Amino acid sequence: MYTIKTKRGYAMSEVASALQKAIRRGDARLAGYWAIELFESNFKDYLWRRLLVISAEDCWGVITHEIDALYRAWATVHAKRSNSGRIFCSKATILLAQSRKCRDADHLTNLVYDPKAIPDEELEADLEAARTNQEAIPDYALDCHTQAGRKAGKTKEMFFRDEFAALSPREPGLFDDDLKGAGK
Numbered sequence: 001m002y003t004i005k006t007k008r009g010y011a012m013s014e015v016a017s018a019l020q021k022a023i024r025r026g027d028a029r030l031a032g033y034w035a036i037e038l039f040e041s042n043f044k045d046y047l048w049r050r051l052l053v054i055s056a057e058d059c060w061g062v063i064t065h066e067i068d069a070l071y072r073a074w075a076t077v078h079a080k081r082s083n084s085g086r087i088f089c090s091k092a093t094i095l096l097a098q099s100r101k102c103r104d105a106d107h108l109t110n111l112v113y114d115p116k117a118i119p120d121e122e123l124e125a126d127l128e129a130a131r132t133n134q135e136a137i138p139d140y141a142l143d144c145h146t147q148a149g150r151k152a153g154k155t156k157e158m159f160f161r162d163e164f165a166a167l168s169p170r171e172p173g174l175f176d177d178d179l180k181g182a183g184k
Helices: 012-024 028-040 044-057 063-080 086-098 104-113 147-151 156-166
Strands: none
Touching (some): 012 028, 012 044, 012 086, 028 044, 044 063, 044 086, 044 104, 063 086
């Protein structure tokens, strides 16, 4: 199986996972590292799609409007100078990490409406050893959505419990009672 790698040799799918998990946990510094790794690895369009999805899946309120505005600003600058505009990705990542968290939209889609909507299989590569002076992919990024997480026995139940407990800052959600025991 072929693994798409970032500039520093990470599996791209694991960097995307680490980005989203760091944002959920309110860790702007680590989220920023992963965002810039995707940006500098020429996954700019993918990064923006991921940030927009994160704004809907993990963040409370209307932050998606701000992320969309930053995306449009980046697109304007990027059209004139194709290797510029990284500041807009940085700002979007910081705003998402600092925003209040609530997974109601994702819970509505996956827990309330269609419990089988989360795919059982996603193909991803194993984590390579991090090079000196690089961040390691955190263990929490290796969940049921990654090959390494599945090999370690991570389940969807663990994912919902652990990611709900990790939201920071967290806004109370409509479906919190459906996740009894989260955070214990």
